[in-house]
Amino acid sequence: xxxxxxxxxxxxxxxxxxxxxxxxxxxxxxxxxxxxxxxxxxxxxxxxxxxxxxxxxxxxxxxxxxxxxxxxxxxxxxxxxxxxxxxxxxxxxxxxxxxxxxxxxxxxxxxxxxxxxxxxxxxxxxxxxxxxxxxxxxxxxxxxxxxxxxxxxxxxxxxxxxxxxxxxxxxxxxxxxxxxxxxxxxxxxxxxxxxxxxxxxxxxxxxxxxxxxxxxxxxxxxxxxxxxxxxxxxxxxxxxxxxxxxxxxxxxxxxxxxxxxxxxxxxxxxxxxxxxxxxxxxxxxxxxxxxxxxxxxxxxxxxxxxxxxxxxxxxxxxxxxxxxxxxxx
Amino acid sequence: xxxxxxxxxxxxxxxxxxxxxxxxxxxxxxxxxxxxxxxxxxxxxxxxxxxxxxxxxxxxxxxxxxxxxxxxxxxxxxxxxxxxxxxxxxxxxxxxxxxxxxxxxxxxxxxxxxxxxxxxxxxxxxxxxxxxxxxxxxxxxxxxxxxxxxxxxxxxxxxxxxxxxxxxxxxxxxxxxxxxxxxxxxxxxxxxxxxxxxxxxxxxxxxxxxxxxxxxxxxxxxxxxxxxxxxxxxxxxxxxxxxxxxxxxxxxxxxxxxxxxxxxxxxxxxxxxxxxxxxxxxxxxxx
Numbered sequence: 001x002x003x004x005x006x007x008x009x010x011x012x013x014x015x016x017x018x019x020x021x022x023x024x025x026x027x028x029x030x031x032x033x034x035x036x037x038x039x040x041x042x043x044x045x046x047x048x049x050x051x052x053x054x055x056x057x058x059x060x061x062x063x064x065x066x067x068x069x070x071x072x073x074x075x076x077x078x079x080x081x082x083x084x085x086x087x088x089x090x091x092x093x094x095x096x097x098x099x100x101x102x103x104x105x106x107x108x109x110x111x112x113x114x115x116x117x118x119x120x121x122x123x124x125x126x127x128x129x130x131x132x133x134x135x136x137x138x139x140x141x142x143x144x145x146x147x148x149x150x151x152x153x154x155x156x157x158x159x160x161x162x163x164x165x166x167x168x169x170x171x172x173x174x175x176x177x178x179x180x181x182x183x184x185x186x187x188x189x190x191x192x193x194x195x196x197x198x199x200x201x202x203x204x205x206x207x208x209x210x211x212x213x214x215x216x217x218x219x220x221x222x223x224x225x226x227x228x229x230x231x232x233x234x235x236x237x238x239x240x241x242x243x244x245x246x247x248x249x250x251x252x253x254x255x256x257x258x259x260x261x262x263x264x265x266x267x268x269x270x271x272x273x274x275x276x277x278x279x280x281x282x283x284x285x286x287x288x289x290x291x292x293x294x295x296x297x298x299x300x301x302x303x304x305x306x307x308x309x310x311x312x313x314x315x316x317x318x319x320x321x322x323x324x325x326x327x328x329x
Numbered sequence: 330x331x332x333x334x335x336x337x338x339x340x341x342x343x344x345x346x347x348x349x350x351x352x353x354x355x356x357x358x359x360x361x362x363x364x365x366x367x368x369x370x371x372x373x374x375x376x377x378x379x380x381x382x383x384x385x386x387x388x389x390x391x392x393x394x395x396x397x398x399x400x401x402x403x404x405x406x407x408x409x410x411x412x413x414x415x416x417x418x419x420x421x422x423x424x425x426x427x428x429x430x431x432x433x434x435x436x437x438x439x440x441x442x443x444x445x446x447x448x449x450x451x452x453x454x455x456x457x458x459x460x461x462x463x464x465x466x467x468x469x470x471x472x473x474x475x476x477x478x479x480x481x482x483x484x485x486x487x488x489x490x491x492x493x494x495x496x497x498x499x500x501x502x503x504x505x506x507x508x509x510x511x512x513x514x515x516x517x518x519x520x521x522x523x524x525x526x527x528x529x530x531x532x533x534x535x536x537x538x539x540x541x542x543x544x545x546x547x548x549x550x551x552x553x554x555x556x557x558x559x560x561x562x563x564x565x566x567x568x569x570x571x572x573x574x575x576x577x578x579x580x581x582x583x584x585x586x587x588x589x590x591x592x593x594x595x596x597x598x599x600x601x602x603x604x605x606x607x608x609x610x611x612x613x614x615x616x
Contacts, residue, residue, distance in 0.1 A: 003407050003563070004411055007414055007480065011415045011419070014419045014484075015418065015422065022522075042436035045426050045430030049424065049426070050427075053489060056489030056490070064459060120349060123342040135346050135350055138353055144598065144599040145550070146552070148591075149550075153359070153588065155574070156360060156376070166374060168373075170359065213611060216611050267455075268553070271571075287455050288553075311453060315451050316448075322447045
């Protein structure tokens with residue numbers, strides 16, 4: 001209870017403090033002549049945020065990059081080691097597997113998420129507004145669940161007990177009904193099947209997000225373009241693929257990119273399900289493991305830098321896309 | 330003819346959606362049922378057994394009382410609240426100010442700085458964690474003020490990392506405020522400070538609400554920042570839940586109950602504020 005009161009006090013104090021900061025900055029700015037005031041006033045508005053972002057995001061990220069070229073001794077002193085951390089990371093037994101896993105997440109999760117979201121959005125568009133609302137809530141609900149809770153939820157699906165014992169996992173029960181023997185699903189490394197099982201969880205979590213955005217896009221497709229297709233005798237499939245899809249393509253790409261970034265950064269799911277064992281490790285999980293479990297700063301930072309490098313192209317795409325969007329409005 | 334075809338199409342779509350929806354709901358329903366079962370039963374049979382024989386089942390709420398007290402989930406619940414509420418509210422004013430600057434004021438480097446904000450939307454959190462942690466530790470060494478391990482550490486980091494998305498959502502909304510309104514206020518001699526507080530901030534409340542819902546869910550569900558900056562001194566729900574996963578001795582029904590405790594708040598937020606949530610999402614979420 002005391003903690004809650006502290007938090008509440010912090011909220012009130014924090015708001016008062018921020019308001020005071022801005023009030024004070026405004027007071028200072030007002031002392032200047034009109035001409036100078038006009039130049040510096042905008043920075044009063046954006047300055048505090050730039051400071052926050054600089055201090056907690058930009059500078060630390062640059063420091064991480066610097067640390068990836070350093071070796072850290074136990075006493076905290078650092079020395080320049082060039083690319084050694086990267087070489088060490090590349091030499092790890094898990095490294096090739098990790099790269100393949102990350103590539104699989106990137107290749108499989110976004111495309112399936114967008115496809116499923118699109119299918120649901122399109123089907124939901126046909127069933128009348130009340131049913132549509134209910135269905136949408138059902139598909140969207142997992143969006144609000146944490147990765148850790150999702151992991152708990154899916155453990156009940158994938159649970160395994162040796163043959164002859166009671167099975168509580170849904171997947172194994174179904175599998176045995178079909179005549180199979182109980183499987184330890186997470187240990188099936190053939191074709192990285194266990195990785196696929198983890199990916200299903202992220203797809204389950206994010207398909208609702210794709211659905212909401214794509215559904216909004218589908219609804220904004222002008223009715224007369226659909227009518228024109230019908231008049232020309234196009235069937236449902238043709239109308240969808242030749243008329244609807246091209247018009248919602250930009251939204252589909254935007255959703256794809258967002259899910260792609262999520263798949264690149266995936267971490268909690270792997271941590272909670274397998275801990276990266278059985279060849280399921282990924283970059284972000286490697287960072288966690290090397291830094292917090294093995295205390296290996298250099299290798300952890302090297303993993304982070306690779307993650308940043310992988311995300312940079314997406315970042316440039318986002319900025320360019322935004323600029324185009326901005327120019328259009 | 331069209332009407333008949335549409336009706337047929339509707340029925341087909343309905344059937345497909347029912348199948349998909351069952352698949353989507355099943356995992357969560359299973360969790361909920363499991364959390365209500367007695368320990369022995371949850372350990373020896375699947376939760377779907379309950380659906381087959383609902384009356385021979387021993388319904389049992391004891392796993393909830395067990396996890397809330399023995400596993401200190403009640404304490405974790407409070408910790409989660411203490412982290413989430415300030416981390417949701419504190420960034421609002423900062424972001425609104427900056428969004429106002431980016432929308433209504435012209436200054437050198439505006440386009441460039443905003444491009445940086447857009448770029449930062451996707452920057453991975455992991456990149457900043459370790460140096461920020463080191464910064465907190467060296468701050469404590471110099472001043473004797475503890476930050477790491479306190480809620481405040483998580484408030485700072487969550488607030489800073491929320492800035493790009495917050496500014497983006499709020500600015501997108503502010504762009505829809507007619508410029509003539511601002512110009513009229515300026516003509517009347519109002520300063521930017523007054524225009525922000527009296528005019529733009531009240532109009533922007535829906536955008537602030539959309540972001541707040543997002544941020545609330547994000548922080549509540551976060552594991553990494555809570556693990557790094559608060560850790561086991563004041564474990565939040567995700568942290569406690571993950572450590573419970575390691576100890577199956579407690580039984581399936583206990584983990585399920587714990588998970589449901591942590592789910593309850595997001596679900597409540599979701600079902601009561603769904604409209605605003607979805608509006609925020611369509612306003613451009615790229616996190």
